[in-house]
Amino acid sequence: MELNQLTAHELLEKLKSKEICSRTILLSLSQRIEKTDPKVKAYVRNQGPVKFAPQDEAFGELNGLPVTIKDNICTSGLNTECCSKILRGFRPPYDATVIDKLKKAGAQIFPLKANMDEFAFGSSTENSFFGPTANPWKLDCVPGGSSGGSAAAVASDEAIWALGSDTGGSIRQPASFCGVVGLKPTYGRVSRYGLIAFASSLDQIGPLTKDVEDSALLCGLISGYDPQDSTSINQSVPDYTKSLTGDIKGLKIGIPKEYFVEGLDPEVKSVIEEAIDKLKSLGAVIKQVSLPHTEYAVPVYYIIATAEASSNLARFDGVQYGYRAQADNLLQMYKETRAEGFGQEAKRRILLGTFALSHGYYDAYYLRALKVRSLIKQDFDRVFQEFDCIVAPTSPTAAFKIGERTEDPLKMYLSDIYTISVNLAGIPAISVPCGFTKQGLPVGLQIMAKPFDEEMLFKTAYAYEQNTDWHKIKPKL
Amino acid sequence: MIYETVIGLEVHLQLNTKTKAFCGCSTDFGKPPNSNVCPVCLGFPGSLPVYNRQALNSAIKLALAFNCRIQEHTKFDRKNYFYPDLPKNYQISQYDLPLSRNGYLDIFTNGSPKRIGITRIHLEEDAGKLIHEDAVSLVDFNRTGIPLMEIVSEPDLSHPQEAFDYLTNLKNIIEYLDISDCDMEKGSLRCDANISLRPAGVKELGVKTELKNMNSFKGVKDALTFEVERQTKILEAKETMVQETRLWDVEQGITVTMRTKEGAKDYRYFPDPDLTVFVIGKELIEPVKATLPELPYDKMQRLMKTYALTEYDAKILVASKKDAEFAEVCMQEYPGKDKKEIANWLIGPLMAEANLRKEQLHTLKLDRKELINLIGFVQRQEISHLSAKTVLTQMLDTGKSAQALIKEGNLEQISNTDALAQVIETVINENAKSVGDFKAGKVNALMYLVGQVMKKSSGKANPKVVGDLIKQRLS
Numbered sequence: 001m002e003l004n005q006l007t008a009h010e011l012l013e014k015l016k017s018k019e020i021c022s023r024t025i026l027l028s029l030s031q032r033i034e035k036t037d038p039k040v041k042a043y044v045r046n047q048g049p050v051k052f053a054p055q056d057e058a059f060g061e062l063n064g065l066p067v068t069i070k071d072n073i074c075t076s077g078l079n080t081e082c083c084s085k086i087l088r089g090f091r092p093p094y095d096a097t098v099i100d101k102l103k104k105a106g107a108q109i110f111p112l113k114a115n116m117d118e119f120a121f122g123s124s125t126e127n128s129f130f131g132p133t134a135n136p137w138k139l140d141c142v143p144g145g146s147s148g149g150s151a152a153a154v155a156s157d158e159a160i161w162a163l164g165s166d167t168g169g170s171i172r173q174p175a176s177f178c179g180v181v182g183l184k185p186t187y188g189r190v191s192r193y194g195l196i197a198f199a200s201s202l203d204q205i206g207p208l209t210k211d212v213e214d215s216a217l218l219c220g221l222i223s224g225y226d227p228q229d230s231t232s233i234n235q236s237v238p239d240y241t242k243s244l245t246g247d248i249k250g251l252k253i254g255i256p257k258e259y260f261v262e263g264l265d266p267e268v269k270s271v272i273e274e275a276i277d278k279l280k281s282l283g284a285v286i287k288q289v290s291l292p293h294t295e296y297a298v299p300v301y302y303i304i305a306t307a308e309a310s311s312n313l314a315r316f317d318g319v320q321y322g323y324r325a326q327a328d329n330l331l332q333m334y335k336e337t338r339a340e341g342f343g344q345e346a347k348r349r350i351l352l353g354t355f356a357l358s359h360g361y362y363d364a365y366y367l368r369a370l371k372v373r374s375l376i377k378q379d380f381d382r383v384f385q386e387f388d389c390i391v392a393p394t395s396p397t398a399a400f401k402i403g404e405r406t407e408d409p410l411k412m413y414l415s416d417i418y419t420i421s422v423n424l425a426g427i428p429a430i431s432v433p434c435g436f437t438k439q440g441l442p443v444g445l446q447i448m449a450k451p452f453d454e455e456m457l458f459k460t461a462y463a464y465e466q467n468t469d470w471h472k473i474k475p476k477l
Numbered sequence: 478m479i480y481e482t483v484i485g486l487e488v489h490l491q492l493n494t495k496t497k498a499f500c501g502c503s504t505d506f507g508k509p510p511n512s513n514v515c516p517v518c519l520g521f522p523g524s525l526p527v528y529n530r531q532a533l534n535s536a537i538k539l540a541l542a543f544n545c546r547i548q549e550h551t552k553f554d555r556k557n558y559f560y561p562d563l564p565k566n567y568q569i570s571q572y573d574l575p576l577s578r579n580g581y582l583d584i585f586t587n588g589s590p591k592r593i594g595i596t597r598i599h600l601e602e603d604a605g606k607l608i609h610e611d612a613v614s615l616v617d618f619n620r621t622g623i624p625l626m627e628i629v630s631e632p633d634l635s636h637p638q639e640a641f642d643y644l645t646n647l648k649n650i651i652e653y654l655d656i657s658d659c660d661m662e663k664g665s666l667r668c669d670a671n672i673s674l675r676p677a678g679v680k681e682l683g684v685k686t687e688l689k690n691m692n693s694f695k696g697v698k699d700a701l702t703f704e705v706e707r708q709t710k711i712l713e714a715k716e717t718m719v720q721e722t723r724l725w726d727v728e729q730g731i732t733v734t735m736r737t738k739e740g741a742k743d744y745r746y747f748p749d750p751d752l753t754v755f756v757i758g759k760e761l762i763e764p765v766k767a768t769l770p771e772l773p774y775d776k777m778q779r780l781m782k783t784y785a786l787t788e789y790d791a792k793i794l795v796a797s798k799k800d801a802e803f804a805e806v807c808m809q810e811y812p813g814k815d816k817k818e819i820a821n822w823l824i825g826p827l828m829a830e831a832n833l834r835k836e837q838l839h840t841l842k843l844d845r846k847e848l849i850n851l852i853g854f855v856q857r858q859e860i861s862h863l864s865a866k867t868v869l870t871q872m873l874d875t876g877k878s879a880q881a882l883i884k885e886g887n888l889e890q891i892s893n894t895d896a897l898a899q900v901i902e903t904v905i906n907e908n909a910k911s912v913g914d915f916k917a918g919k920v921n922a923l924m925y926l927v928g929q930v931m932k933k934s935s936g937k938a939n940p941k942v943v944g945d946l947i948k949q950r951l952s
Contacts, residue, residue, distance in 0.1 A: 074522070080522070082522075090522065092521065092523065192525060193524070194523040196522040200750035200751050201750035228527060230526070230527050230752050310557075311555050311747070314559065314565065314566035315564060315565045315566050317561075317566060319561050319564070319616070320519065330561065357746075357747050358745060359745070362745075362746075
């Protein structure tokens with residue numbers, strides 16, 4: 001095995017024993033990227049000439065281990081453009097808190113940023129200004145999105161591990177499509193400082209990794225209270241690797257019936273059912289539960305998320321940074337800059353959100369959506385009073401073809417039907433590989449737990465993973 | 478027809494916190510453009526606001542001083558609009574759950590007290606400053622994010638002068654609270670006004686005009702006065718009033734249309750998801766309450782009671798908190814029983830000196846003990862009141878003691894009858910007409926003769942003694 005194929009925890013062993021140095025890992029990654037990224041296009045080439053310059057001194061817990069970062073997380077000295085023309089050339093003078101934490105732990109920030117849907121608006125990475133990323137398992141399919149670049153890079157061994165962001169499924173759905181592990185932590189668990197906001201009340205940074213152990217490790221490194229983020233919560237961070245016991249005997253798992261309805265691909269359904277049987281065979285107690293407000297999740301999400309986005313994206317106006325169109329006056333500059341700088345999906349969402357917040361519509365849309373949001377949260381609260389976790393598919397289908405859904409935004413929005421509720425409720429969830437379709441496309445199993453119970457996710461996911469081999473199978477590129 | 482004027486004021490007050498409302502940047506005034514900035518107040522992508530606890534304390538202080546009900550749950554909202562001085566293109570403000578509501582302010586206007594309702598007081602962030610040059614417009618973000626309080630009054634003011642008095646009282650209280658410099662020139666206090674007219678006795682409000690761009694309290698009063706006239710003319714001509722925003726043009730002394738209601742903006746307010754709802758409980762309010770200073774109205778009442786001052790004198794003293802404090806120490810240290818003796822000096826000659834020197838009582842370079850010494854000389858009739866005023870000026874100019882200056886100027890009052898008799902004799906000889914008038918019973922003639930003696934003695938004669946001597950001599 002090449003170094004780039006190893007997991008982070010395997011490499012950390014080798015770094016610790018000085019068997020290898022971080023330079024050789026970087027070399028291995030760059031060779032792999034040179035070979036496979038022209039096909040996968042997981043990384044965006046927006047940095048100008050890239051220097052793979054390893055740190056002089058390996059230090060900390062990570063000893064110079066590289067980590068790949070999604071293009072919407074601020075990295076000082078590296079362009080951070082959200083894969084949008086409007087942020088062309090934006091090089092933040094500051095690190096996001098997660099980047100700061102990783103650097104302090106001895107990580108090297110990989111000098112190429114991972115591709116994504118523009119401003120994380122999408123479920124396929126087709127909305128990137130730099131063009132789509134391909135699914136490493138089948139190059140004419142999408143990798144999912146919006147963290148498609150991060151997921152594809154990890155799946156194709158072009159990255160050891162990566163950070164993505166999840167607003168409505170943007171970590172879990174691509175993890176599912178690419179056959180990797182993707183975690184969306186509890187809202188408030190990880191600082192959002194330096195994450196370029198899509199929908200502030202839903203966004204959360206999380207890891208995309210080759211296995212559950214790496215996920216637990218990376219989650220532990222980026223979690224914790226940040227005084228710079230008023231929405232981060234002051235709660236101590238446990239050692240997540242301690243929950244990797246493999247023992248789930250007696251664990252009470254709920255299966256939400258609303259997630260097994262029309263629209264769920266039969267092949268995916270049978271893969272998920274097999275996975276649930278596996279959990280049962282490991283000693284878990286499986287019972288059907290109900291999350292009755294599930295059907296409202298997509299409309300509620302598209303009102304709240306777009307409303308917040310319409311305001312969050314107002315700052316991209318050509319005044320201070322990024323792209324500025326030539327114009328004769330101020331109003332013209334605003335209009336031209338935004339008309340030329342934003343892609344189609346960004347414009348669609350800004351318009352949707354602006355409408356939802358408009359005078360006369362606010363009560364009917366935004367306010368009502370907030371009320372339904374709290375009902376969705378109550379659904380989960382009720383189930384978690386009795387159950388340790390909830391298990392469901394991550395996505396109703398496996399990866400779809402590039403171009404297949406671009407003309408039908410509604411169909412695209414339904415790709416996130418199983419992941420959105422988790423963000424609305426603020427709870428944590430993980431997607432782990434659990435099999436393949438006949439076409440050879442990966443399927444992800446989603447596990448959800450109550451707020452700040454990431455340990456339950458790692459425990460359940462690890463037990464499943466250690467008793468299956470799905471995570472060991474790699475795409476042929 | 479007789480019309481009634483209805484005025485409501487919106488005051489924006491910059492708080493004097495050390496740092497900005499949602500980031501750690503300094504709020505120092507007059508720094509080079511764009512030097513007090515950071516990713517947060519510049520609205521850089523990914524940056525997040527964290528509210529300033531000191532600003533919250535100041536806001537609670539203000540709400541308490543204005544007798545407002547502080548809401549237990551409050552939140553910040555985003556007010557969305559595009560403008561280059563607003564880097565996020567939304568302003569963090571408060572919409573439907575302001576920090577406090579339903580307060581009032583007692584003011585003195587037109588010689589009597591009046592209670593003005595306060596609709597709401599809320600916290601928000603200031604915008605930057607645009608500087609327009611020939612071909613370009615420049616933005617200075619130093620001011621961006623400085624905490625602002627918005628104080629909205631009920632439409633309880635019924636005269637431009639009342640609006641002026643309300644503002645004076647408001648400023649006075651804020652000065653006492655020490656939460657803002659209230660400097661309209663520096664923009665730390667700004668005021669917009671809503672004004673409408675209605676036929677006297679009618680309850681319904683008329684069509685209102687919003688007035689902006691007033692740069693002083695006088696400007697507010699003048700703009701309102703102009704509006705009363707303008708609106709009266711429209712109503713009397715039976716024309717239709719248009720709801721609009723008008724700008725005060727101080728040069729021309731008129732208001733001009735800025736925008737009409739059709740141009741009203743939809744700010745699309747919604748709760749700022751970056752700042753969570755917060756609870757202002759007793760544990761936050763009580764400590765602030767404990768540090769609340771004595772407010773002008775209470776201080777005035779107390780000074781009147783404790784030092785037997787008139788309402789007029791007390792009102793002058795409390796106009797400035799520090800002056801009032803200075804005056805109170807003076808009165809306490811003054812050994813005489815009648816505190817009015819020193820109060821007269823403070824409000825009279827000393828206040829005049831301060832105004833002349835563009836200073837305040839408490840900033841004058843004057844040792845309180847020396848002032849008391851000086852008054853002592855007058856009380857003991859060792860110098861004349863007139864000479865004492867001269868000495869006071871010299872004390873402020875030179876910093877020398879009263880005693881030294883009296884000696885230097887040879888100003889000891891002449892009360893010695895022998896020394897004065899000769900001068901009186903001369904004056905009587907030189908002013909036969911006045912002597913005749915006095916004998917004919919004209920009191921003013923005595924005053925004149927005393928004045929002549931004072932003049933000849935270079936102000937050193939004791940006027941009381943002189944008066945008595947003249948009366949004796951001519952009787």
